[in-house]
Amino acid sequence: MLEIDKLNVTYGDEVAVRDVSLTAAEGEIVTLLGPTGCGKTTTLRVVAGLVPPTSGTVRIGGRTVSGPSVFVPPEQRRTGLVFQDFALFPHLTVAQNVGFRLRRSDPVDHWLEWLGLGAQRDAYPEELSGGQKQRVALARCLAHQPELVLLDEPLSNLDASLKDSLRWEIRAALKEAGVPAIWVTHDQSEALSIGDRVGVMHDGRLEQIAPPEECFRDPATRFVAEFLGEASFLAGEAADGTVTTPIGQAPGHGAMGSVEALVRPDDLALQAAEAGNGVVAWSRYEGGSRLFGVDLQCGARVRIRTNHEVHHAPGDRVAVTIAAGHGLALFPAAREEDPDQPTHAVQPFPGSGDEATEALTPTAARSGG
Numbered sequence: 001m002l003e004i005d006k007l008n009v010t011y012g013d014e015v016a017v018r019d020v021s022l023t024a025a026e027g028e029i030v031t032l033l034g035p036t037g038c039g040k041t042t043t044l045r046v047v048a049g050l051v052p053p054t055s056g057t058v059r060i061g062g063r064t065v066s067g068p069s070v071f072v073p074p075e076q077r078r079t080g081l082v083f084q085d086f087a088l089f090p091h092l093t094v095a096q097n098v099g100f101r102l103r104r105s106d107p108v109d110h111w112l113e114w115l116g117l118g119a120q121r122d123a124y125p126e127e128l129s130g131g132q133k134q135r136v137a138l139a140r141c142l143a144h145q146p147e148l149v150l151l152d153e154p155l156s157n158l159d160a161s162l163k164d165s166l167r168w169e170i171r172a173a174l175k176e177a178g179v180p181a182i183w184v185t186h187d188q189s190e191a192l193s194i195g196d197r198v199g200v201m202h203d204g205r206l207e208q209i210a211p212p213e214e215c216f217r218d219p220a221t222r223f224v225a226e227f228l229g230e231a232s233f234l235a236g237e238a239a240d241g242t243v244t245t246p247i248g249q250a251p252g253h254g255a256m257g258s259v260e261a262l263v264r265p266d267d268l269a270l271q272a273a274e275a276g277n278g279v280v281a282w283s284r285y286e287g288g289s290r291l292f293g294v295d296l297q298c299g300a301r302v303r304i305r306t307n308h309e310v311h312h313a314p315g316d317r318v319a320v321t322i323a324a325g326h327g328l329a330l331f332p333a334a335r336e337e338d339p340d341q342p343t344h345a346v347q348p349f350p351g352s353g354d355e356a357t358e359a360l361t362p363t364a365a366r367s368g369g
């Protein structure tokens with residue numbers, strides 16, 4: 001088990017990690033997600049013993065490895081590290097890499113077979129594909145029977161097609177080993193699909209740590225809402241578990257009174273309607289689905305995902321309704337006079353060309369509808 005308690009790290013004047021506490025239970029995979037520079041790698045490096053904390057405690061398997069007047073060096077922490085650049089010894093074969101400094105060969109054989117590397121055991125790293133190299137790195141890590149596995153962007157040097165399959169193989173191998181793991185990534189789909197729990201970091205803080213479904217559906221903060229998936233917001237009034245928005249009512253939870261309701265593209269439905277409440281601004285074909293940007297009469301622009309066979313052209317009038325099968329997450333409406341509460345800006349949508357970038361205040365949104 002890993003326990004991090006009130007961890008702070010500063011580099012000179014720069015605060016990289018602020019008061020982070022988290023745990024990873026036996027066999028649990030915790031993914032740490034966040035934008036570049038948010039402190040994920042620093043947190044991982046502190047746990048590995050590669051960076052000293054400014055304050056706070058790290059315990060692995062109940063033993064304090066970093067804390068006030070305690071510092072256990074990295075090689076005595078029984079942590080296994082998997083890096084994005086594989087870090088294999090080029091002059092050793094696959095089996096020699098995996099068994100490096102091990103007395104017994106059975107864990108080597110076990111993990112080579114388990115990870116489908118039996119046929120490559122006498123090959124050298126340069127003869128392997130990127131995916132095979134990362135499997136060897138993982139086999140080496142697990143063959144040493146670590147108490148904790150730390151993975152730093154393990155898939156970021158691999159092709160997109162390989163990333164998807166290898167993430168499941170790594171997850172299955174970690175589950176087979178039954179060790180806790182911290183997996184750092186900036187890829188939200190990787191974090192949400194692999195993690196038993198996801199920790200979302202922002203500016204050195206852990207803003208939320210929870211099962212992926214909970215982070216996605218009930219984000220603790222507006223940052224988490226916007227960072228995980230595509231988020232649009234509708235101004236509304238909430239009371240007694242129901243939010244009333246310009247496009248209808250829905251169950252809601254979180255803030256009360258004047259709120260902004262989080263709606264994701266699959267929480268909304270649209271259909272052609274001459275007197276509808278919205279106009280299609282853009283449409284994007286995604287293969288199995290189609291994504292629309294729709295300007296609502298109330299002033300908000302929302303994104304709506306439909307089946308790929310649905311067609312609406314920019315300029316088409318449509319009726320937009322709330323179709324969520326769950327309660328909407330509600331955030332206090334941003335007040336224009338409060339400089340610490342940013343008004344919500346519609347996020348630009350990469351590649352759509354004519355996306356809205358204007359700020360939509362709740363006031364503006366309400367006055368329009």
Ligand SMILES: Nc1ncnc2c1ncn2[C@@H]1O[C@H](COP(=O)(O)OP(=O)(O)OP(=O)(O)O)[C@@H](O)[C@H]1O
Nearest residue numbers: 011014016034035036037038039040041042043186
């Ligand atoms: N060795 C260092 N010396 C000084 N500042 C550092 C050092 N390492 C990291 N930082 C700073 O600490 C902050 C957190 O960095 P960190 O690498 O932990 O973030 P990250 O979330 O892992 O980002 P990325 O995804 O880009 O790796 C950043 O502002 C970074 O510039």
